[in-house]
Amino acid sequence: MAQVAYLDSMLREYLVYRGYSNTLKALDLEQRNEKDQHFRAERLIEHFNAAVQASDLKALRSLWLHLDNNLFSKLDHTYAVAVKKLENSLLKYYLVTAYSNNKSDKISEFFNILASELHQQSEWKDWFFFSFCKNAEESPTFALFFTKQWQDTLLLSLRNFLTTVYQCLPQPSFVRAEQEAAHMQRLQDDNTRLRARLLQLQQEQQQQLASASSSQNLSGGDGGGTRRRSSYRQQQSLSDILPFDISPPGHIVDDFCIIASEASIVGQASEVQARGLKLLIRNIGSGSSPVMSRKDNGGDKSSSKHRSGSVGRSWI
Known part of the structure; x- marks a missing residue:
């Protein structure tokens, strides 16, 4: 109602300025009669x-x-x-x-x-x-x-x-003219404040980047090349990273193949050991064994010494 009363006074002022006396009288009469x-x-x-x-x-x-x-x-x-x-x-x-x-x-x-x-x-x-x-x-x-x-x-x-x-x-x-004008002014003030806040955040971000680059330059390292690489790595985004070009293997190796190869190696070792034992048993049973020949010729000392010495020299 405050806006309506204010606009009524403005309308009355306008009618007086234009000299509309009859319209002003009619307005006064209607305002007195209109209670609600x-x-x-x-x-x-x-x-x-x-x-x-x-x-x-x-x-x-x-x-x-x-x-x-x-x-x-x-x-x-x-x-x-x-x-x-x-x-x-x-x-x-x-x-x-x-x-x-x-x-x-x-x-x-x-x-x-x-x-x-x-x-x-x-x-x-x-x-x-x-x-x-x-x-x-x-x-x-x-x-x-x-x-x-x-x-x-x-x-x-x-x-x-x-x-x-x-x-x-x-x-x-x-009637809503004053309210809409105040609303537009509030929107403009909010827009100005948000723009100032955005500019402040951009300046703070630039200062942080500048301080980070200066600290990297002051800190030691392996020369300017390393600093350049580190700064470039900080500025690099995920979309800039390229995957390594690794060629695929020529053949596929799985655990079953490895287990089978290990089993074949163990089988070959066992066969070699078994052949060695069979050969040792055969030499023991035959006369060509050096141990059995030393026991058979134990009565002849000179010949025994000669043979044992020759045998010992041959072993050494």
């Missing part, structure tokens, strides 16, 4: 009823068109049927009132103006006979619309509908 939003609907009902009683079709349609363009068009599409139903009922109320006031010329004027618009609607099919009907208040087709109960129900439904619309209607752009 429920009174808006009451005033609209009064305007509708006054136009109907005066058979002023132009004023009736002008007021409804104004509400349709500025209020009803902003509602959800599900309310379109209700809006159209109220409009048709209000026009029928206009015809019934004109018929009751013996204003047949207003009825003819009504159909001359709206015939092209109403003939496409099925509910108006019987109403084109209304201007030629005698005792229409007794006709089964039109008798309901002459009853006070139907007319009061129509005005009450229209009043409740307008009250609900005014309660749910969003504020106009003229």
